[in-house]
Amino acid sequence: MMLQNREIRRLRDRLNVSWMIVILAIVLFLPLLLGLGLFVQSGLLLKELSIWNVLFTSQWMPMSGKFGLLSFILSSLMVTVLSLLIACPVCLLTAIHLTQYAKRYVLNIMHPVIDILAGIPSVIYGVWGILAVVPLVSKYIAPLFGVQTSGYTLLAGAIVLAIMIIPFILNILIEVFRSIPTELTEASLALGATRWQTIKFVILRKGFPGIISALGLGISRAFGETIAVLMVVGNVAKIPTGIFQPGYPLPALIANNYGEMMSIPMYQSALMFSALVLFVIVMLFNLASRIAITKFETK
Amino acid sequence: MKNSGKIITKDLNLFIGKQHILKNVNIVVPDNKITVILGPSGCGKTTLLKSMNRLTDLYPEMVLSGQILIDDKDILKAGAEVPEIRRKMGLLSQRPYPLPMSIYKNIAYGLKINGVSNHKELDDKVEYYLRLANLWDEVKDRLREPASTLSIGQQQRLCLARGLAVDPEIILADEPTSALDPLSSNAIEKQFVKLKSSYTIVVVTHILRQARRIADHIIFMYLGEVIEQGSANKFFNYPEMDKTREYLKGAFN
Ligand SMILES: Nc1ncnc2c1ncn2[C@@H]1O[C@H](COP(=O)(O)OP(=O)(O)OP(=O)(O)O)[C@@H](O)[C@H]1O
Numbered sequence: 001m002m003l004q005n006r007e008i009r010r011l012r013d014r015l016n017v018s019w020m021i022v023i024l025a026i027v028l029f030l031p032l033l034l035g036l037g038l039f040v041q042s043g044l045l046l047k048e049l050s051i052w053n054v055l056f057t058s059q060w061m062p063m064s065g066k067f068g069l070l071s072f073i074l075s076s077l078m079v080t081v082l083s084l085l086i087a088c089p090v091c092l093l094t095a096i097h098l099t100q101y102a103k104r105y106v107l108n109i110m111h112p113v114i115d116i117l118a119g120i121p122s123v124i125y126g127v128w129g130i131l132a133v134v135p136l137v138s139k140y141i142a143p144l145f146g147v148q149t150s151g152y153t154l155l156a157g158a159i160v161l162a163i164m165i166i167p168f169i170l171n172i173l174i175e176v177f178r179s180i181p182t183e184l185t186e187a188s189l190a191l192g193a194t195r196w197q198t199i200k201f202v203i204l205r206k207g208f209p210g211i212i213s214a215l216g217l218g219i220s221r222a223f224g225e226t227i228a229v230l231m232v233v234g235n236v237a238k239i240p241t242g243i244f245q246p247g248y249p250l251p252a253l254i255a256n257n258y259g260e261m262m263s264i265p266m267y268q269s270a271l272m273f274s275a276l277v278l279f280v281i282v283m284l285f286n287l288a289s290r291i292a293i294t295k296f297e298t299k
Numbered sequence: 300m301k302n303s304g305k306i307i308t309k310d311l312n313l314f315i316g317k318q319h320i321l322k323n324v325n326i327v328v329p330d331n332k333i334t335v336i337l338g339p340s341g342c343g344k345t346t347l348l349k350s351m352n353r354l355t356d357l358y359p360e361m362v363l364s365g366q367i368l369i370d371d372k373d374i375l376k377a378g379a380e381v382p383e384i385r386r387k388m389g390l391l392s393q394r395p396y397p398l399p400m401s402i403y404k405n406i407a408y409g410l411k412i413n414g415v416s417n418h419k420e421l422d423d424k425v426e427y428y429l430r431l432a433n434l435w436d437e438v439k440d441r442l443r444e445p446a447s448t449l450s451i452g453q454q455q456r457l458c459l460a461r462g463l464a465v466d467p468e469i470i471l472a473d474e475p476t477s478a479l480d481p482l483s484s485n486a487i488e489k490q491f492v493k494l495k496s497s498y499t500i501v502v503v504t505h506i507l508r509q510a511r512r513i514a515d516h517i518i519f520m521y522l523g524e525v526i527e528q529g530s531a532n533k534f535f536n537y538p539e540m541d542k543t544r545e546y547l548k549g550a551f552n
């Protein structure tokens with residue numbers, strides 16, 4: 001009886017293990033399959049045009065067979081970088097304040113609030129962007145620089161995006177700083193350092209891998225964000241030359257046009273290739289931040 | 300009137316919310332001696348030690364009252380000079396926490412913070428203090444490696460060197476050997492005995508035998524109160540209080 005029981009258990013164990021391997025394999029292969037699928041679908045475009053032509057020219061005229069993605073790629077990069085420039089200092093300072101200076105109950109109140117902010121659907125940020133950020137840019141910020149604009153600009157997209165990724169990055173940063181032992185702060189203070197010196201030389205350094213990974217994940221998130229940005233960024237397929245110009249990020253291109261142009265195979269293939277580019281860039285960001293983490297973690 | 304004693308507390312009380320952690324603590328820590336704070340777990344030894352260099356500031360929920368006199372100056376009244384007060388007191392914690400940088404920089408950090416910028420001087424001092432902490436021979440070829448690659452015992456000696464490098468007058472050590480093997484513990488104990496002619500040393504420990512080996516002066520605490528204090532000889536051989544006798548018999552462990 002006992003023996004049988006044990007055998008059953010061992011069998012179940014083995015079944016569990018093999019199931020887990022199958023699931024793991026699926027989870028690992030899914031992105032690969034996805035990438036492969038996109039690649040195959042892009043074949044039609046890449047047969048006609050060289051990859052360099054598509055990536056590094058900016059003429060987007062599907063009807064005359066011109067599929068230059070450069071302006072979309074640059075728009076995406078600019079909106080992402082700009083949003084990060086806004087979000088990064090805000091997040092760092094807030095996380096440092098909450099974990100190093102504020103009383104514990106403040107953090108206890110803020111943490112769930114930040115969680116809730118992180119969970120708001122992006123379309124709501126988009127609506128809010130149209131109602132608040134776009135007018136803000138056209139009426140107040142742009143005139144400061146002597147520029148006239150409708151407000152549907154890279155800057156508006158970046159602001160909305162920054163507001164969206166701030167809770168996301170902030171959450172990770174708070175965890176990063178909270179996991180640094182107080183004893184390390186004590187050690188530095190005991191040597192005669194001020195609070196600020198301690199933060200600058202010890203806390204930020206100790207948290208560096210975590211900060212990099214938080215920003216890396218923030219970038220991936222921002223780069224792929226579609227709806228909220230699409231709603232405020234203007235969607236003009238031209239290389240933007242300043243932050244008060246409209247832009248047309250890659251995800252917006254795909255979302256705006258996919259489905260409409262199924263009848264033109266080249267067009268469809270070009271959108272698939274755009275998706276592939278998006279996919280690869282986000283993967284590269286992720287990979288780079290992971291490499292950065294392992295590189296600095298040893299210290 | 301000049302008080303005799305490097306550190307003196309007067310009616311020191313510490314609350315965390317309604318919890319009374321330190322109760323009317325009046326102690327005298329003599330100069331150039333090893334003072335050992337003894338007492339069962341949770342009686343407030345670490346808290347007392349942290350209040351001596353104002354690390355209690357890090358915990359906004361802690362409320363202190365009374366006086367802590369260091370060289371006859373009340374440090375609880377200090378404002379901007381707190382970092383300088385802390386510099387005068389080296390801290391050695393229960394487990395070593397090397398700063399997230401190289402072995403060399405762990406020592407140089409405190410020096411730089413306190414205004415040493417000359418490279419030659421930094422090099423010399425780093426070597427001097429690593430030698431003082433008996434670590435130089437083991438690390439002289441790997442000064443640029445992260446301090447976290449050292450063994451725990453080596454890290455603890457690095458922390459000692461780091462603390463000594465900023466030229467403190469007092470060393471506060473909180474169970475400095477509890478994470479170490481007997482050999483490394485022994486090395487640290489020897490260090491203290493060697494150093495006591497130039498520093499005031501306060502050591503928290505659980506280990507009675509260690510206290511017997513190194514203590515000149517004992518402060519015995521129980522549930523936030525100081526039960527008995529005085530010379531080690533008297534404490535171990537002619538204890539006055541019942542609680543002390545029970546503790547020495549091992550009743551609380
Ligand atoms: N930050 C804090 N928040 C709340 N309570 C605390 C805090 N620090 C210490 N305490 C409480 O203060 C009391 C004294 O703690 P302390 O760490 O000083 O004891 P200890 O004598 O050092 O003990 P041990 O020998 O175990 O290290 C304990 O009851 C502890 O729970």
Ligand SMILES: [Mg+2]
Nearest residue numbers: 344345346473
């Ligand atoms: Mg303790």
